[in-house]
Amino acid sequence: MRVRQLFILLLLAAALPGAAAPLPGEGPKNMSLSEPDKKLLLQLARDSIAGQMKGQTPPDPKEAPPYLFEPRGVFVSLHRQGSLRGCIGYLEAVKPLVSTVKEMAAAAAFQDPRFRPLAPEELADLEVEISVLTPMRRIGKVEEIEVGKHGLFIEKGFARGLLLPQVAVQYRWDRDTFLAQTCVKAGLPPDAWKDSDTKIYTFTAEIFSDHSRSGSCETQESKSP
Numbered sequence: 001m002r003v004r005q006l007f008i009l010l011l012l013a014a015a016l017p018g019a020a021a022p023l024p025g026e027g028p029k030n031m032s033l034s035e036p037d038k039k040l041l042l043q044l045a046r047d048s049i050a051g052q053m054k055g056q057t058p059p060d061p062k063e064a065p066p067y068l069f070e071p072r073g074v075f076v077s078l079h080r081q082g083s084l085r086g087c088i089g090y091l092e093a094v095k096p097l098v099s100t101v102k103e104m105a106a107a108a109a110f111q112d113p114r115f116r117p118l119a120p121e122e123l124a125d126l127e128v129e130i131s132v133l134t135p136m137r138r139i140g141k142v143e144e145i146e147v148g149k150h151g152l153f154i155e156k157g158f159a160r161g162l163l164l165p166q167v168a169v170q171y172r173w174d175r176d177t178f179l180a181q182t183c184v185k186a187g188l189p190p191d192a193w194k195d196s197d198t199k200i201y202t203f204t205a206e207i208f209s210d211h212s213r214s215g216s217c218e219t220q221e222s223k224s225p
Contacts, residue, residue: 031167044105046123053066072133075130079129086107129208138199147174154188161182
């Protein structure tokens, strides 16, 4: 499938016609992942990237807990030497967690339109980070936003923008700056969050990686279920 069908540049557009994607706020409740769960998912992401280079897709783990097969929104971000190398994900819970991790890891490595495809020699120092999203909740006032805890999703008309919780921490933004930057990500004026017809959603993310520090992730969203 062509890149322009899979990914939305800068704007997070509406789901493709006919896609059975849940609305914000719908989907399974939050899950708590154990350390073995996280290690399994990180290894699955790496196996997916390495397998893609050989034209292979790793199978789903056979002995994983059932909740790892529940639909989840997931973003996978890749870093090398402190710099972003790719970041793509599903905002909504449209596929099982293990399947989404595999698909988004490969997509971040090879189909993020902002970067050239990952080369085999880059695997050695590649850092993988996974963000498993909770369902979104629309807020009534911006005072409900907790920087460092919440990610933001802003929607106005056909414009949609999302920033993960770790981005605000990385850049040391306060709440108003976080809101403004999410508007910019959506292609809106920075103060569009103040408009009465702008919808603001928060979500949290369970973020884990195979390196010691969390990096920023300028997200791309995959919309093909």
